[in-house]
Amino acid sequence: MNEKKQDPSDTTSRDDAWVKSMGEFWGNLAGQWLSQAQQQPWTLGGNSANPKSQATMDAALKNWQAIAGAMARPESISSLLKGSGAMPEMLLHMAQSSLGGFGEMHKKMIERLGRVGASAKAYDFQDIDENIFRIWTDIYEKEFKQFFQIPQLGLMRTYQEKANQVLDKYNFFQSTLSEFLNLLGLPFNRAMKVMQDKIGEMAENGTLPEDTKVYYNMWVKVLEGHYMTLYQTPEYVETMARTINALAEFSAARDAVLEDLLSQLPVARKSDMDDMARELYELKKRLRKLEKEQTK
Amino acid sequence: MTQSNIPVDLILAKLAEEADKVQSRASKASEVLLDDLDTAIAKTPYEVVYQEDRVKLKHYLPRTTIRYKTPLLVTYALINRETMLDLQPGRSVVERFLDSGIDLYMIDWGYPTRKDRFLGFDDHINGYMDNIVDFIREQHKLEKINLMGICMGGTFSVIYSALHPEKIKNLVTTVTPTNFDTKKGLLHVWMEHIDVDRVVDTYGNLPADMMNLGFLLLNPARLMIDKYVGFMEHMDNKTFVENFVRMEKWIFDSPDLPGEVFRQFIKDCYQGNKLIKSELEVGGRRVDLKKLTMPLLNIYGKFDHLVPPEACEQLVEKVGSKDTEDICLETGHIGIYVSSKFQGEFAPKIAGWLKDRDHLPPKKVVRKKTAAGKKAPAV
Numbered sequence A: 001m002n003e004k005k006q007d008p009s010d011t012t013s014r015d016d017a018w019v020k021s022m023g024e025f026w027g028n029l030a031g032q033w034l035s036q037a038q039q040q041p042w043t044l045g046g047n048s049a050n051p052k053s054q055a056t057m058d059a060a061l062k063n064w065q066a067i068a069g070a071m072a073r074p075e076s077i078s079s080l081l082k083g084s085g086a087m088p089e090m091l092l093h094m095a096q097s098s099l100g101g102f103g104e105m106h107k108k109m110i111e112r113l114g115r116v117g118a119s120a121k122a123y124d125f126q127d128i129d130e131n132i133f134r135i136w137t138d139i140y141e142k143e144f145k146q147f148f149q150i151p152q153l154g155l156m157r158t159y160q161e162k163a164n165q166v167l168d169k170y171n172f173f174q175s176t177l178s179e180f181l182n183l184l185g186l187p188f189n190r191a192m193k194v195m196q197d198k199i200g201e202m203a204e205n206g207t208l209p210e211d212t213k214v215y216y217n218m219w220v221k222v223l224e225g226h227y228m229t230l231y232q233t234p235e236y237v238e239t240m241a242r243t244i245n246a247l248a249e250f251s252a253a254r255d256a257v258l259e260d261l262l263s264q265l266p267v268a269r270k271s272d273m274d275d276m277a278r279e280l281y282e283l284k285k286r287l288r289k290l291e292k293e294q295t296k
Numbered sequence B: 001m002t003q004s005n006i007p008v009d010l011i012l013a014k015l016a017e018e019a020d021k022v023q024s025r026a027s028k029a030s031e032v033l034l035d036d037l038d039t040a041i042a043k044t045p046y047e048v049v050y051q052e053d054r055v056k057l058k059h060y061l062p063r064t065t066i067r068y069k070t071p072l073l074v075t076y077a078l079i080n081r082e083t084m085l086d087l088q089p090g091r092s093v094v095e096r097f098l099d100s101g102i103d104l105y106m107i108d109w110g111y112p113t114r115k116d117r118f119l120g121f122d123d124h125i126n127g128y129m130d131n132i133v134d135f136i137r138e139q140h141k142l143e144k145i146n147l148m149g150i151c152m153g154g155t156f157s158v159i160y161s162a163l164h165p166e167k168i169k170n171l172v173t174t175v176t177p178t179n180f181d182t183k184k185g186l187l188h189v190w191m192e193h194i195d196v197d198r199v200v201d202t203y204g205n206l207p208a209d210m211m212n213l214g215f216l217l218l219n220p221a222r223l224m225i226d227k228y229v230g231f232m233e234h235m236d237n238k239t240f241v242e243n244f245v246r247m248e249k250w251i252f253d254s255p256d257l258p259g260e261v262f263r264q265f266i267k268d269c270y271q272g273n274k275l276i277k278s279e280l281e282v283g284g285r286r287v288d289l290k291k292l293t294m295p296l297l298n299i300y301g302k303f304d305h306l307v308p309p310e311a312c313e314q315l316v317e318k319v320g321s322k323d324t325e326d327i328c329l330e331t332g333h334i335g336i337y338v339s340s341k342f343q344g345e346f347a348p349k350i351a352g353w354l355k356d357r358d359h360l361p362p363k364k365v366v367r368k369k370t371a372a373g374k375k376a377p378a379v
Helices: A012-039 A041-047 A051-072 A074-115 A118-122 A125-149 A157-205 A210-234 A235-261 A269-296 B008-034 B082-086 B093-099 B119-142 B152-163 B187-192 B196-203 B208-216 B218-233 B240-251 B257-270 B340-356
Strands: B044-054 B053-061 B072-077 B106-110 B145-150 B168-174 B295-301 B324-329 B368-371
Touching: A012 A074, A012 B152, A041 B368, A125 A157, A157 A235, A210 B008, A210 B187, A210 B218, A235 A269, A235 B187, A235 B196, A235 B257, A269 B152, B008 B072, B044 B106, B044 B119, B072 B119, B072 B152, B082 B093, B082 B106, B093 B106, B093 B340, B106 B119, B106 B187, B119 B145, B119 B152, B119 B257, B145 B152, B152 B257, B168 B208, B168 B340, B187 B257, B208 B218, B218 B240, B324 B340
Parallel strands: B072 B106, B072 B145, B145 B168, B168 B295, B295 B324, B324 B368
Antiparallel strands: B044 B053, B053 B106
């Protein structure tokens, strides 16, 4: 009565038998393949047409036979089954770690996006119409730019990095250009305001000119004055310089991508031509110097 | 009932009148614009007598007897083209010089391409200019020739004359920037803040379109609006349209500026102001303005927004020459050359000044300053 009753839900013995039989099956099969392979005419006498591949095949079959044999041993089966019990837990842990990491990264990105605009608090929103483009440029630089600078990995990383650079530089150029164009538009708004005031004043005094050309001349003069004032301001000079720099940076990033594309085609790249031009320039300079020295 | 302060009836009548005029003008304008317009520029005949790479030397065919022993070489800027001096027959500085009997040469810098991006001050001044001066000296069997520079070409001429004073008899500078430390000209203010290395390293040469846009932005109200409103108002006038198109052709016929020239011009001149302090180095040699011992005539425009008087007027004080003259004309940067009125003043002035110094050895003359194009008082 001490016979252990088999639990119907216990699959250990069934698994043991299955693993053992599978190990024996694959071990025998590998042994047969090996012996058949050795009997093939193209392997006889070591006259194999491709001895290296035959040797590789033989080694693989022997390995497979050895592994299958080892797997069929009771201690291996027990170890495997023990491990298999721990596997779901391990996999769950791995999945939790990975998801947790991605979740954290995602959360931080969302947080960063949520902060968008917070850095612009230093500006006076009473002048939001005039500051909006500057605010946007600042927001872009502080909050969005970093997304294009996430390190790229793998075989294509260099190309991907360059493509990201183009997008980043293009976005930045667009935001500085908007800021610059907005500044250039300001004198129009101001000139219009001045004209309204002047016309109102003249209407009150009964001195409105009949000739429309007079209004136009007045407007152009006021507009010119506003531009001259704007051009002298540090804000304008600084924005202009930043726009030119942003355009140059975008052009350089775009050229870098185009150079990569061109390198796949049978045409010279700009940098190749520049190298050649520099060599030609230096050679000509040396030649002229020598010519001058000789004619002296 | 009181009468309105606003003469609505008169304004409306004027508007109606204007509308009629516009309609009539538009009808005539279509005839003018479709007509055979003469808009060619630089028509005065010349020969190309020397060429090196893209740079050519024009020698104008005499229109009268040559009355000067010393030929005149005109050096234009690398920005825009020398054709401005010969926009149209009857309104041409070139014609006026030729009619005075001057044997006239002019440098045509050509259109720099990307391969010219490495050419700097040294290559243009000690290279092309020096070779051209040597060529003319050899042709005329002369030790020295007369040199006239315009705008950046004037800056080049000042540098050249300081480095090669033994080859220049008389120097004429017109609207020539030599002192860059001024806030009067917008270019001077703007250029202080430009990251020239980034621009040159990216583009190689400074693109002409970028330069043109910069010049238009200097005064958009006048250059981008009022100018074309003026054109619309006169487009039924064939002569006006022809002159306008000639000017447009010249303004937008802009070569790219060689990158290294731009880099050095901005860094050493606009940002470093080295020329007027005799600290500039070209080709490994210091440009010492005291070496400018030849007679110097310095002409500039009172209303020049690109090269204001403050950028020009210090030169005569800094040179080694005792024979100097400053002339400040009441006009702008381009007006000196294209306005009939100022052409009539400044071209004969230069011709006369050169004539005075052509036959006789240079006299000791006290420094003179002439305002608004008036004749300098006799000393």
